[in-house]
Amino acid sequence: MDGSATPADAPAPDRLDSAFQVYQVRRDGDRLLYVGDPLVPPDDVERRLWDLFRDRGYEISLQREYVPDSETTVPTHGWVLVARPLSIGVDGIPWTNVVLALLTSGSTLFVGAVRWYQIDPSNPIAILRAWPFAAAVLGVLAVHELGHYVASRYHGVDATLPYFIPFPTLIGTMGAVIRMKGRIPDRRALFDIGASGPLAGLVATVVVSAIGLQLDPLAVQQGIPDPDAVVVRFNHPLLLQAIAAATGTLGKLQSGAYHPVVFGGWVGMFITFLNLLPVGQLDGGHIVRAVVGDRQETVAAAVPAALFGLAGYVYFVRDVTDSIGIWIMWGLLATGLAYAGPATPIRDDGLGSKRRALALLTLLLGLACFTPVPFEISSP
Structure with a gap:
């Protein structure tokens, strides 16, 4: 057995004898093999x-066919058994995240200006x-994404900062994601990382919705609508209706004449539902x-059938065609997600009653x- 490649801070090969018989130790960049x-x-x-x-600052994965990055x-x-030095946090300026955030800010501003504020896009x-x-x-x-990031840092799981996705949809973006680079140690960490995003996002959604419902509609929203224009009507989930009722603005919400900020809350709710599938x-x-x-x-296998059934x-x-494409x-x-399978924690112990x-x-x-019908489109 060759243990010469083992640095002082890494476990010696004989420390693995309870679970893994080591023949030799190699290096591949900063990884120990x-x-x-x-x-x-x-x-x-x-x-x-x-x-x-983990106590020595390494994260491990057992691989049958390892392809080295170096020679x-x-x-x-x-x-x-691949041991990678544990690195948590941001190293340097995350230029990719910054550039995508700026591009998404631009696409969202553009869509908001054209659709909601009816501003001539030729005037930047x-x-x-x-x-x-x-x-x-x-x-x-x-x-929402920072909720995931903070929970990941708390449990010592390496994760990236949010990547925003610019795209000229009805909201100007395809959302945002973080990428998990580290392994999830146990079910508690898996739950906390999974639930922190929706819960944090819902807090922001409630605040945004409540503020938006207190604002007056834009002047362009109160004018006489163009009979030749395509109208997109967004239907309101129960949570948004509850916020409006609690703030005394249910009539404004039902009239459809509300400030565009309210739509930010609607987006948060729609994304929360999809993410909680x-x-x-x-x-x-x-x-x-x-x-x-x-x-x-077993639960995941029923989700596609439920979504296809919802489209039907x-x-x-409901005799509505506008939302069929979303559910299909x-x-x-x-x-595809069900086929790929869920995340598997290292330790698969049970979860406590409070987290349940x-x-x-x-x-x-x-x-x-x-x-069931997020939006409806009416043409002239």
Whole structure:
């Protein structure tokens, strides 16, 4: 056994003897490669050795066929336990995140200016008047993703800052995501990371909605509508109606004449519902996987059928065609997510009763953000 490549801060090969027999140790850049054979079922190797490496600042993964990044030679036979130095946080200026955030701010401002404020897009200075709309939409998205990021940092899981996705849709963006680069240690971490985004985003959504409902509609919204214009009417989920009722603005909401900031709250609710679908590695998939374990895959298998059924209900019962595409698209996406499977924590112990109760509350709040027909389009 060659242990010469083992640095002083890394576990010596003989410390792994309870779960993994090491034949040699190699380096691949900053990674340590323990080449050998499992002495326990492969799924148990990481679980048994996780704390040993984590306490020394390494994250491990057991791989059958490891492809090195450098010119390191790794035997083609046997297993490789890859130990990567744990790095949590932002190293330097995240230029990709910054550039995407600026581009998304621009696309959201543009869509808000043209659609809601009816500003001539040839005047770039005037477009800035749509900043309340852009701030509302990007604010709820940012708080949602930062909720995930903070929970990841709390549990020592490496994750990126949010990546915003610019796209000239009805809201000017395709949303935002963070990328999990580290392994999730246990079900508690899986639940906290999954639930923190929707819960933080919902707090921002409630605040944005309540503020927007107190604002007067724009002057262009109160004018006589153009009979030749295409009209998009957004239907209101139960949570938005409850906020309006609590703030005494239900009549304003029902009239449809409300400030564009309210639409930022609507966006937050719609995205929260979609993210809480209990499938794959969506937030809802994380939450349900943390609560019920491997049985989450049974729940996930029913999600595509439910979404396709919802598309059929909207078409045949509600006689509305505008929202069918959304549910069919998400039914197809959910099929792929269910096939890919959920995130699997290193330690698969049970979840406490408090987190189970919070999981139920989170999923119920997600249902309060649901409306079967999110929007309807009427043409002249």
